[in-house]
Amino acid sequence: MAPPYKNTPALQDLIDDALAQTAPGRCVWVALSGGMDSSLLLSLAADACRRVPRPLFALHVHHGLQSANDDFERHCRWLCSRLGVPLIVEHVCVDNGRGEGVEAAARRARYDAFAQHIGCGETLWLAQHQNDQAETFLLAALRGSGVAGLASMPRRRTFFGITIERPLLGVALTQLEEEAHKQRLVWVNDPTNSELQFDRNYVRHRVLNALEARWPHAQAALARSAGLVGEAAGLLDELADHDLMQLGGQPQQLTVSELLQLSEPRRRLLIRRCLTHLGLALPPARRLATLDAQLQGRTDGQAHVSWPGGEARLWRGKLFLMAPPLALAGDWQVEWCGQKVLPTPLGNLRRGLVADSGQAVSLQVCARRGGEVLHLAERGRRGLKRLLQEHGLSPWQRKQLLVVWHDNAVVAVGLVDGEWLLVAQGWYQPSSVSGR
Template sequence: MRGYAAILVRLKELSFQEGWALQYSLENLIDNALAHHVPGRVVWVALSGGLDSSLLLSVAAPLARRRGIDLRAIHVNHGLQASASDFETYCRELCGSMAVSLVVAHVSVSPAGQGVEASARDARYQAFSHHLSAGDRLWLAQHADDQAETLMLAALRGSGVRGLAGMPVVRQWRGISIERPWLSLGRSALAREAQRRELAWCEDPTNAEVRFDRNYLRHRVLAPLRQRWPHAVEALARSADHLQEADELLGELAEIDLAEAGSDPGCLRLSTLRGLRSSRRRLLIRHALERLGLPMPPETRLFELERQLSAAAPDRQPLLYWAGGEARIWRHHLYLMAPLFPVDPGWQVAWDGVSSLETPWARYSYELRPLQGGTTSPLCVSLRQGGERLRLAGRGTRDLKRLLQEAGIPPWQRDRLPLVWCGDELVAVLGVLSAQGWNQAPYVSVSPAAS
């Protein structure tokens, strides 16, 4: 009996040590993350009310308060289930008990075309972008089990290295730093710590519904895998880490090729593209699209684009569309861009020559003044109709169409360039040319107009 009692005492000691080590590990991860905080910014915890995010908030709140860091929580109520109001109530009570400011965002989910899970995620991120400011940090409580599921889902979709790399620990999104401080920890470790703290949380009833892909993997695939390979989740998460390293190296390689192709992701030299092997060429195109914030084309469209790069004759202007993007080839360059929507050729507007010019498709920031000063007739801005002529210093009056060709303006941009008139005289093409006796400030920027 003495030996048995000694064993029990030793087991309790080990259990206490394991619990203390786990508590220290969790708090240490959070405290290290807070140590790199920029003063004046806000740390937000995405609080669903489940075990993972509730534990994250309960660990982070006192540590942030100790460091004088403004920590808040945001709860997104999707309204997709009857228990949604219970989750919201719990989040309010939890934040109230810890004196943490809470924002509740009510969103509507429209699953048309992409399913409930993807639509809910999009609505959630829209809420984040609405309530968080640039420079803020958003903490998500995703863990190693989530990473393993993400990798497997990506593999089943046939994703490449970027998809298989799963979720990064940190990424920038619309000026917000999205961080996952617990991505190295398994859910079982979080559950043990939550029980040790006697933490309450809400169980999402949909977590057991295997009709959702992620839940099916969790209950029907990963659970049996753990029985055969107890460390399956950790191994898959490590694989995702290795793939993230590979993705970073590929990104560096693509940046080298982008510099060689002219450094402009929207305008790549064909000579550079044609000099790369096929896989490296596709890597550069995908990297350029990512830099531009454009969606990736389906593989079939990407391969067709490659074919056009090799086969396009100098006098041809191939155009390829895909959802959210398009590619054009012109004058030995590949142009990548968002789809151009039609413009009204009869559009016109009065302009004072000083304020930013707002158009339905872009915002132009220029100043346009006569060189001799003095008053001028009101300026009017319109689009090309054909036959316009511009009087240039030292060159006389020239056909505008020919001048735009000489300036290297792509054909699809020529019909949406703002033409500025003073009375019946064409005095400028904004960002391109000025008439004799007129001066426009150097090109500043052309950015999408606010919607």
């Protein structure tokens, strides 16, 4: 069997091509772990940016998970000093409280660091290669992933305005090792790479080695399959985006009756695509099946499906997709002057509230407790519950309401974002508020 990645271009050509795709004057960043592949990528990038001047930075994420992390940081500092590349070191805390596993939690911490330091419109280069792609494909297949998972790592994508590129994705590890030795490059080996309790290490050392003993080009073939699945995934994304536009173009809110006109696989595809547009985690297959069953049943405010990082609710014939909504604690309360930005557990309240008299007042802001009444101009006294029903506020939004009191009377009600929903007679919202 001929190798799928025959006649791979020279490594420096790949880097030059990637650099040519970046906008002139924009910064290029290299995620530098200190291992062989990222050290080589930085060396190649530094050479390219000397020949075609571009601002180049390296970013090292110190996970603090093992003593060897300090060795990696020292090596990164030495290498960047030798290459003349500015280095940013970010120490992170890997939080595995979500039960996602250490590897996934560390990856999330890295991407949080990327978003913190790399500006919108800038480019980040990652050093994953063909062997990494083959491992990712196999792991996705063993998890029973669909097309999106089997597509593995894209060569190029955007992440919160950052362009993430993998210039070496089509290059075999052996070719990278040859080039690293040719350059007499120095790097640090991660001692955990040999620990087989990690799924990726087991696939790398036990599974892929066995496959290549029988099929010498197994890793290249698997990586090529991942690339072909990636093309199919791109076409499915186009189909889902077309359906989204037909249903109104709002990924956070879909009309159930229109959604049910699609076939079941097409509904699932559209819901996953909407979640991706919203930057939310995708649900496991069973949770998505539960959601689809509820689409064909209840449509009241109590019907909902949740999973780590996301939630779907059915209410008044609409499907709402969102992050798990926060709610104010029933005993939360704070004093406020009405004319400054007010920090709350749900975010900063940036609109004010002033008495018609113009006098300075002391207000109390708290969560909704039930039974509140407002005195509205031209309507008199009205119960808050009935007023909220008139405004069409969803059940989960009602748990996020800020209720403002003055002298034992409710004078305003609203959410953190937007205008006040209700303002009592004798009060108004000013055009602006000052800082804290």
